[in-house]
Amino acid sequence: SKFSSSYPHRAFRSVLLWAILTQLLLCRNGVFAGDGTKACKLRHESASQRKVLEQLEPLAHRNLSVVVTEEKGNYTYVFQLCGDAGGVPNAGVIQKKTGSQDKPTIIGLYTSTEAIGGSDWVMLRYYDGEKYDEHCSHEDRRAIIMISCNKNKEAGDLEAILEDSERPKDCFYLFELDSSAVCPPVQSQLSAGSIILIIGFCLVAVYLIGGFLYQRLIVGAKGMEQFPNYAFWVEVGNLSADGCDFVCRSKNREEAPAYRGVSADALDEEPEERDDHLLPM
Structure with missing residues (x-):
């Protein structure tokens, strides 16, 4: 019917009118x-x-x-x-x-x-x-x-x-x-470096604790094998020790001569004996 077809349009117009009136009242009260x-x-x-x-x-x-x-x-x-x-x-x-x-x-x-x-x-x-x-x-x-x-x-x-x-x-x-x-803004007491260190320590702690639990509960490791990536860190330690020995403890393997001013080559060669003075003239 015509009434049923026009009813939604009337309802829409009523809602729109109420919305406009509400905004006008809010504007008058200073909200907008x-x-x-x-x-x-x-x-x-x-x-x-x-x-x-x-x-x-x-x-x-x-x-x-x-x-x-x-x-x-x-x-x-x-x-x-x-x-x-x-x-x-x-x-x-x-x-x-x-x-x-x-x-x-x-x-x-x-x-x-x-x-x-x-x-x-x-x-x-x-x-x-x-x-x-x-x-x-x-x-x-x-x-x-x-x-x-x-x-x-x-x-x-x-x-x-x-x-x-x-x-x-x-x-x-x-x-x-x-x-x-x-109120003044609350400033953070931590510097950027401190925040980075805290994040780094947290990541290391998660790595160690999580790796330890995995090795012990899942893999069934015992002793030092429970340490996460134990073989890798042992190898890193050996390489670090070798590097330190090479850089900090390296020295010339040749022994220094006992006396200064005399070369090692001179000491190695035996002096030639000359007995010309024993022959008759």
């Missing part, structure tokens, strides 16, 4: 927004800062939040690395008051970023947040996120340390986060 840390725009583009951001790649596309209790109520802070925090476009850090329907306050934008890295830490700064109402000479808000090394956590809990808004300018929000992404 940007390409890792490339979505961050540095205030002053430099290779060193870009390298620091690339080091934080494992933290990308994660909404990390913390709830802070203050006199005016509870506030939730949401941080995302190079992505829309809480779904707010371009916001790296936002502040939301619990139970309030007001729109979130943008603390800092990931489109205005600075990244400073050390041996086992990274300081991330988001600038150009919403302006203060009464504090800090109505300047823009900014967020500072200190990310410290913790080899046991890829992304730890976000902690709100303080909001320094009592100074006339340069106010900031300070957050802390532990992550293994900023």
Whole structure:
């Protein structure tokens, strides 16, 4: 029937439509927004800062939040690395008051970023947040996120340390986060030569143990015959001894003359006796 023939096409279109809607929702939530840390725009583009951001790649596309209790109520802070925090476009850090329907306050934008890295830490700064109402000479808000090394956590809990808004300018929000992404790479303590020696010793051990078991259990050898390739190694030993004797112990087999200045040929020849002086003149 026409219904049965058109049903698969309708089902396919429905699945395709749901897939498109799901991708759009994910993009809006920041899952596919940007390409890792490339979505961050540095205030002053430099290779060193870009390298620091690339080091934080494992933290990308994660909404990390913390709830802070203050006199005016509870506030939730949401941080995302190079992505829309809480779904707010371009916001790296936002502040939301619990139970309030007001729109979130943008603390800092990931489109205005600075990244400073050390041996086992990274300081991330988001600038150009919403302006203060009464504090800090109505300047823009900014967020500072200190990310410290913790080899046991890829992304730890976000902690709100303080909001320094009592100074006339340069106010900031300070957050802390532990992550293994900023830990220095573990360098091997073994050199290439040590690794080669270890591999060589392992191969020799396997050869000796395996050969011994084979000779004893399979061949039924006894005594020194259990040593793998015994005849070959004995021959090698004899050849090595002969070579050592030739190189290190070789000498002239002729005995040295007893007196210096007299050749051996002169000693071998008997002197001719001359008796001419005995004949009468």
